[in-house]
Amino acid sequence: MEKRKIKIVDTTLRDGSHAVSHSFTxxxxxxxxxxxDKVGVSLIELSHGDGIAGSSINYGMSKVPEMxxxxxxxxxxxxxxxxxxxxxxxxxxxDLQQAKDNGAQAxxxxxxxxxxxxxxxxxxxxKSIGxxxxxxxxxxxxxxxxxxxxxAKIFVDCGADYINLADSAGHMVPDDVRARISALKNSIEIPIGFHSHNNLGLSVANSIAAVEEGASYVxxxxxxxGAGAGNTQNEVLCAVLDRLGYDTGVDLYGIMDVAEEIVEPIMQRPQIVNTASLMLGYAGVYSSFLLHTYRAAEKFHLNPRDILVELGRRGMVGGQEDMIIDVAFELSQQKTR
Structure with a gap:
């Protein structure tokens, strides 16, 4: 029986940008x-952590212009x-046109x-520019x-090639993933992808759940x-998918070497589930908020967990990083009353 193909989308040079303060050279x-590219990854995503044109005071300045x-x-x-x-x-x-002019294909x-x-x-x-x-x-x-x-149907109707579902806060458990991916699989005709964060230590399990429910991009x-406790680990997922009989097209030894010899030496800290990143997942807070929250906690002499819980309570979403300082300030005022 032919192995089912899973396309690997590596975002080290985009989501990983959060974890190195956008300092890639x-x-x-x-x-x-x-x-x-040499080991067979299907898509390689490169941008500021918050996407093209994200380099700013709000989101963090890039060391080198992304173009x-x-x-x-x-x-x-x-x-x-x-x-x-x-x-x-x-x-x-x-910005999109400029990205294409500089080599972006997707x-x-x-x-x-x-x-x-x-x-x-x-x-x-x-789509109009190919x-x-x-x-x-x-x-x-x-x-x-x-x-x-x-x-998702809005994306389908305007010509998207596939739909990517993101657990940006690393808040979901496998059954949450299964419910969402299976609903998409039963309702749309184009492929489905999944993006996970490891804030609850479940990113590989959640990615496998997505694949089992029909996702073909991971x-x-x-x-x-990556942001928070990081993303699904490429070399680990490829090993697990290989064991389960899927075809990723990725050379397993090769991706291990890229991770160990090229990426690990430039990491500023180990990518672990620590207390603050665990709180991101538990509270359902956007993973890129983590470093901003640490800075705000230090500035206002707060426990970062208190800030994260309040951000979750307020339902803060990506793009509202500037509000973290406001929330921290309000909490600090409450402490002094």
């Missing part, structure tokens, strides 16, 4: 992208699709799970399977490098 980007990184990476990526993330309201159609347009309609023009434009376009629903734990299907990062 040209040399690092080309080494990682070239290594991933320069894209241009350099495009020279070493020969087989995979070089991919960018775009969050409408941060990145624009002009774009994943990411919105909050209930706001797919703000991505319509970006997906249509990407790019692969993906509808990416963030914070998917915050919507029911029925709502997710409704939103997001990963080498050594799990």
């Amino acid at each position: 040209v040399e690092q980007a080309t080494a990682i992208a070239g290594g991933l 320069e990184l894209l241009r350099a990476a495009s020279k070493v990526v020969k087989n995979a699709k070089l991919t960018v993330l775009l969050l409408p309201g941060i990145g624009t159609i002009e 774009v994943r347009v990411a919105t909050h799970v209930t706001e797919a309609d703000i991505a319509i023009q970006h997906i249509k434009y990407a 790019m692969m376009a993906v509808g990416f629903l963030m914070m998917s734990h915050m919507a029911s399977p029925e709502k997710i299907v409704e939103q 997001d990963v990062t080498c050594r799990g490098l």
Whole structure:
């Protein structure tokens, strides 16, 4: 029997950017992208952690302009699709055109799970200029399977090549994933992908649950490098999928070497489930909030757990990083009363 194919989408150079404070150099980007390409990864995503044009005071400044990184990476990526993330309201159609001009072949347009309609023009434009376009629903734990299907159909109708469901807070357990992926599989005709964070230590299990329910694209990062406690670890997932009889097209020894010899040496800290990242998953808070929360806690002499619980209580979503300081300030005022 022919093995079922799973496409591996590596986001080390995008989600991993959060974990290194957006400090990737040209040399690092080309080494990682070239290594991933040689071992058979299908899509290689490279952007600021918050997508193209994300470099800012609010989200963190990039050490090297991402268009320069894209241009350099495009020279070493020969087989995979070089991919960018775009969050409408941060990145624009002009930024998307610039990304294509610098070598991007695919774009994943990411919105909050209930706001797919703000991505319509970006997906249509990407298709009109010959790019692969993906509808990416963030914070998917915050919507029911029925709502997710409704939103996914908006992406389908405007020409998306596949739908990517993201557990941006690392809040879901496998049954949550199964309910959402199976609802999509039973309702839309285009492929489905899944993006997980490891804040509850469940990213590999959740990714396998997604695959078992029909997902054919899975997001990963080498050594799990990413926001919060990181993402599904590329080399681990490839090993597990191989054991389960799936075909990832990725050379297992090769991806282990990329993770150990190229990515691990540039990591600023081990990617672990510590107390703060565990709280992200427990409270259902966007994973890229972690470093911002640490800084705010230090500034206002607070326990970061208190900030994260309050962010979760308020239902904060990606793009509201600037509100973390406001929340921390309010909590500090309450402490002094």
